Amino acid sequence: MTLLCTSADEAVSGIADGSTVLVGGFGTAGMPFDLIDALIRQGARNLTVVSNNAGNADTGLAALLAAGQVSKIVCSFPRQTDSWVFDELYRGGKIELEVAPQGNLAERMRAAGAGIGGFYTRTGVGTLLAEGKETREIDGRTYVLELPIAADVALISAHTADTLGNLVYRKTARNFAPVMATAAATTVVQVRHVVEPGALDPEAVVTPGIYVDRIVRVPS
Amino acid sequence: MTLLCTSADEAVSGIADGSTVLVGGFGTAGMPFDLIDALIRQGARNLTVVSNNAGNADTGLAALLAAGQVSKIVCSFPRQTDSWVFDELYRGGKIELEVAPQGNLAERMRAAGAGIGGFYTRTGVGTLLAEGKETREIDGRTYVLELPIAADVALISAHTADTLGNLVYRKTARNFAPVMATAAATTVVQVRHVVEPGALDPEAVVTPGIYVDRIVRVPS
Amino acid sequence: MSVVSPSIVEHTDRGPLGRDEMARVLAGDIPPGAYVNLGIGQPTTVADHLPPESGVILHTENGMLGMGPAATGGAIDPDLINAGKFPVTELPGASYFHHADSFAMMRGGHLDLCVLGAYQVSASGDLANWHTGEPDAIPAVGGAMDLAVGAKQVFVMMSLFTRTGEPKLVKECTYPLTALRCVDRIYTDVATFEITGNQVVVRETWGISFSELCSRVDVPLEVGERHVH
Amino acid sequence: MSVVSPSIVEHTDRGPLGRDEMARVLAGDIPPGAYVNLGIGQPTTVADHLPPESGVILHTENGMLGMGPAATGGAIDPDLINAGKFPVTELPGASYFHHADSFAMMRGGHLDLCVLGAYQVSASGDLANWHTGEPDAIPAVGGAMDLAVGAKQVFVMMSLFTRTGEPKLVKECTYPLTALRCVDRIYTDVATFEITGNQVVVRETWGISFSELCSRVDVPLEVGERHVH
Numbered sequence: 001m002t003l004l005c006t007s008a009d010e011a012v013s014g015i016a017d018g019s020t021v022l023v024g025g026f027g028t029a030g031m032p033f034d035l036i037d038a039l040i041r042q043g044a045r046n047l048t049v050v051s052n053n054a055g056n057a058d059t060g061l062a063a064l065l066a067a068g069q070v071s072k073i074v075c076s077f078p079r080q081t082d083s084w085v086f087d088e089l090y091r092g093g094k095i096e097l098e099v100a101p102q103g104n105l106a107e108r109m110r111a112a113g114a115g116i117g118g119f120y121t122r123t124g125v126g127t128l129l130a131e132g133k134e135t136r137e138i139d140g141r142t143y144v145l146e147l148p149i150a151a152d153v154a155l156i157s158a159h160t161a162d163t164l165g166n167l168v169y170r171k172t173a174r175n176f177a178p179v180m181a182t183a184a185a186t187t188v189v190q191v192r193h194v195v196e197p198g199a200l201d202p203e204a205v206v207t208p209g210i211y212v213d214r215i216v217r218v219p220s
Numbered sequence: 221m222t223l224l225c226t227s228a229d230e231a232v233s234g235i236a237d238g239s240t241v242l243v244g245g246f247g248t249a250g251m252p253f254d255l256i257d258a259l260i261r262q263g264a265r266n267l268t269v270v271s272n273n274a275g276n277a278d279t280g281l282a283a284l285l286a287a288g289q290v291s292k293i294v295c296s297f298p299r300q301t302d303s304w305v306f307d308e309l310y311r312g313g314k315i316e317l318e319v320a321p322q323g324n325l326a327e328r329m330r331a332a333g334a335g336i337g338g339f340y341t342r343t344g345v346g347t348l349l350a351e352g353k354e355t356r357e358i359d360g361r362t363y364v365l366e367l368p369i370a371a372d373v374a375l376i377s378a379h380t381a382d383t384l385g386n387l388v389y390r391k392t393a394r395n396f397a398p399v400m401a402t403a404a405a406t407t408v409v410q411v412r413h414v415v416e417p418g419a420l421d422p423e424a425v426v427t428p429g430i431y432v433d434r435i436v437r438v439p440s
Numbered sequence: 441m442s443v444v445s446p447s448i449v450e451h452t453d454r455g456p457l458g459r460d461e462m463a464r465v466l467a468g469d470i471p472p473g474a475y476v477n478l479g480i481g482q483p484t485t486v487a488d489h490l491p492p493e494s495g496v497i498l499h500t501e502n503g504m505l506g507m508g509p510a511a512t513g514g515a516i517d518p519d520l521i522n523a524g525k526f527p528v529t530e531l532p533g534a535s536y537f538h539h540a541d542s543f544a545m546m547r548g549g550h551l552d553l554c555v556l557g558a559y560q561v562s563a564s565g566d567l568a569n570w571h572t573g574e575p576d577a578i579p580a581v582g583g584a585m586d587l588a589v590g591a592k593q594v595f596v597m598m599s600l601f602t603r604t605g606e607p608k609l610v611k612e613c614t615y616p617l618t619a620l621r622c623v624d625r626i627y628t629d630v631a632t633f634e635i636t637g638n639q640v641v642v643r644e645t646w647g648i649s650f651s652e653l654c655s656r657v658d659v660p661l662e663v664g665e666r667h668v669h
Numbered sequence: 670m671s672v673v674s675p676s677i678v679e680h681t682d683r684g685p686l687g688r689d690e691m692a693r694v695l696a697g698d699i700p701p702g703a704y705v706n707l708g709i710g711q712p713t714t715v716a717d718h719l720p721p722e723s724g725v726i727l728h729t730e731n732g733m734l735g736m737g738p739a740a741t742g743g744a745i746d747p748d749l750i751n752a753g754k755f756p757v758t759e760l761p762g763a764s765y766f767h768h769a770d771s772f773a774m775m776r777g778g779h780l781d782l783c784v785l786g787a788y789q790v791s792a793s794g795d796l797a798n799w800h801t802g803e804p805d806a807i808p809a810v811g812g813a814m815d816l817a818v819g820a821k822q823v824f825v826m827m828s829l830f831t832r833t834g835e836p837k838l839v840k841e842c843t844y845p846l847t848a849l850r851c852v853d854r855i856y857t858d859v860a861t862f863e864i865t866g867n868q869v870v871v872r873e874t875w876g877i878s879f880s881e882l883c884s885r886v887d888v889p890l891e892v893g894e895r896h897v898h
Contacts (some may be wrong), residue, residue, distance in 0.1 A: 001473035079809035103772030103815035116543035117340035197533030204424035205535035299580035323543030323586030334773035385742035415760030425764035
């Protein structure tokens with residue numbers, strides 16, 4: 001059952017200290033700014049955040065980091081020209097960092113959502129990022145074992161939802177959101193538009209409502 | 221580069237004896253009847269076919285089996301009320317059968333298409349279908365290791381293609397086709413309509429053209 | 441203060457449930473708004489007892505959520521079928537997806553419930569429903585193993601006895617297994633059962649008393665308790 | 670009968686290639702109709718030298734095939750960016766997909782070609798392009814490791830020497846590796862190289878002769894052969 005919330009604050013209510021939170025977006029495209037702002041107001045601390053980047057400039061994920069609510073971040077590309085909030089926390093030893101290849105980040109969340117206990121990938125073989133991980137020869141090639149990333153909560157944004165939680169996205173703002181929606185116990189979505197069931201083309205739904213727990217419409 | 225063929229015969233040309241061929245469809249929905257008929261005319265033998273079922277009545281995959289071109293079939297559900305062609309070949313010892321859970325069939329083809337060397341699944345644990353397969357405890361649960369199914373050729377059907385090979389499907393005729401398109405060295409598609417690039421909604425493309433090698437339009 | 445009373449309901453003033461009645465009883469236990477997969481064969485008939493206002497959303501493993509009733513006449517579309525390969529319809533809010541996504545949904549634990557037929561269920565919830573084990577049988581598993589391990593809850597729907605009177609609820613399955621310890625409830629013509637831990641609890645009987653049931657099934661049966669305030 | 674002749678072309682009558690010229694040389698080697706991912710930074714500029722009639726289709730790992738040129742002015746759309754997070758445009762025939770599908774495409778070997786920058790490439794094609802290895806560096810890998818193992822061919826684009834004159838084509842990488850034995854060709858300001866088996870073959874030079882190149886790079890270099898009929 002998908003709950004249509006009346007505010008972003010309602011949508012993020014109940015997120016516990018110590019939660020693992022998936023945060024959608026690639027840079028700022030698809031980042032759920034309103035949900036993050038609400039999470040800052042809500043105040044959950046000691047969070048593990050999984051997101052492609054570690055925040056840009058001073059808003060969105062960067063603001064959550066600046067609020068001191070994140071103890072660990074799992075991402076593929078923290079270092080950016082405008083990642084100064086993360087950079088300072090990291091150099092000050094105030095945040096733990098796990099860097100994962102972007103494809104592993106995506107595939108590990110997909111695995112969590114798909115009931116896969118682990119998978120073998122060629123990505124990272126022979127590199128620092130595979131150190132300490134199990135490797136295995138399959139058909140003459142070396143693979144690394146990667147494990148799922150499951151989460152308590154996913155915060156994502158989409159373009160339009162119907163009231164059953166079916167989602168469509170817009171252009172490259174889609175990025176990680178559909179995968180994250182499958183990997184979290186509770187998926188919270190900010191959308192620009194909410195429509196009635198039947199208004200979305202069933203052939204074009206990207207995230208079926210089964211993956212969506214809470215929706216809030218935000219001004220675009 | 222996607223090649224627009226003028227006939228189903230051209231589309232299936234060059235399929236070698238001994239090939240592994242993925243055949244789309246769930247029952248008859250989405251079955252590429254015209255491509256199969258062309259493959260019967262083309263005559264490749266000793267094929268391994270991967271498909272959800274083992275043919276219905278006397279047309280499509282059943283006709284390919286009846287033509288004696290298939291030495292092994294990998295499927296989830298061969299036994300149906302109208303699978304008499306397969307049943308007779310099987311009971312006569314004239315075809316080898318590998319039964320796989322339907323989810324493993326789909327996920328193993330996805331793995332082949334996604335560069336995954338193997339994955340752990342809970343499906344089949346403790347059953348005949350996991351006998352002889354490696355098992356492993358992950359987080360206190362038992363999983364079975366399943367390996368990819370890659371193929372030489374995929375024969376699938378879609379509703380509409382653009383000339384770059386982007387595909388959209390129709391309702392539950394979509395089924396295995398998008399996954400099979402990723403798992404074969406050569407993907408051949410029969411479609412009802414061909415349109416120019418730009419005519420399909422980029423948000424609604426299901427199979428990007430990168431996975432499609434040959435297209436042929438067939439009367440619907 | 442609370443009083444503990446047995447929670448079983450015995451309908452001994454009537455005969456066993458008919459197939460349609462079984463489907464209705466099971467349908468009544470499906471929570472509103474649940475995402476449900478109904479296995480092929482008898483479980484499919486449960487859909488006939490789910491009113492639209494229940495908000496239950498049906499999944500079919502061949503790539504659809506929001507499946508509607510069987511299609512008839514001009515509404516029959518060969519591109520729109522259920523897992524049993526019968527023509528069905530589409531409800532508002534439906535979505536289509538490919539087979540790997542459909543089974544990821546199932547295997548990833550997103551379906552609230554599936555309903556499956558069975559040859560046998562063991563006292564610990566092992567399920568056998570795909571293979572008779574006979575030497576000349578052609579094995580066919582379909583999505584049964586995926587559903588059994590993937591759905592949050594597995595309800596089985598079957599007659600309790602074979603035509604020759606053998607119980608299908610058994611200590612250990614003799615048929616080849618579909619999945620281990622996966623069944624949560626069993627809906628039969630003469631009783632409904634809940635498998636909790638290693639207990640088999642009888643919730644309701646039809647045309648048979650609890651004590652007679654115990655004598656005909658070679659599995660220890662319990663009566664549930666209800667706390668009455 | 671065929672005559673074997675060296676296939677190297679030495680442009681010693683001019684200086685090294687500028688960045689734009691490097692991009693043009695590389696672009697000229699991309700087969701028509703290829704599916705290509707251009708890494709962030711310098712490789713992105715290759716797109717400026719791919720005419721529409723080449724039919725080359727660009728992939729961006731943040732979920733798109735059919736990426737068009739950079740967006741400017743009113744065409745800038747914050748929902749439509751490339752992997753470097755710059756605004757881009759959409760070409761007819763484009764498609765969008767989520768990150769797992771995008772990387773499955775990459776990792777599954779479906780891209781014909783990717784172009785990456787590098788700190789170092791070894792004689793056997795090992796690539797180092799994600800981490801300086803300095804103790805205070807913040808590591809950031811993005812999609813580099815996935816691209817390097819996934820694309821059918823990996824072209825590297827870099828200056829051949831560091832600012833202090835050290836060659837970046839080395840016997841063994843001293844920087845942390847991105848992937849093993851993955852690089853097929855190296856496009857630099859002074860030469861292009863092909864890595865075949867364990868040979869490094871020089872195809873073309875600019876502003877430097879083959880022999881001078883050999884003296885400045887601590888890797889055995891070969892001259893390719895061409896069969897002339």
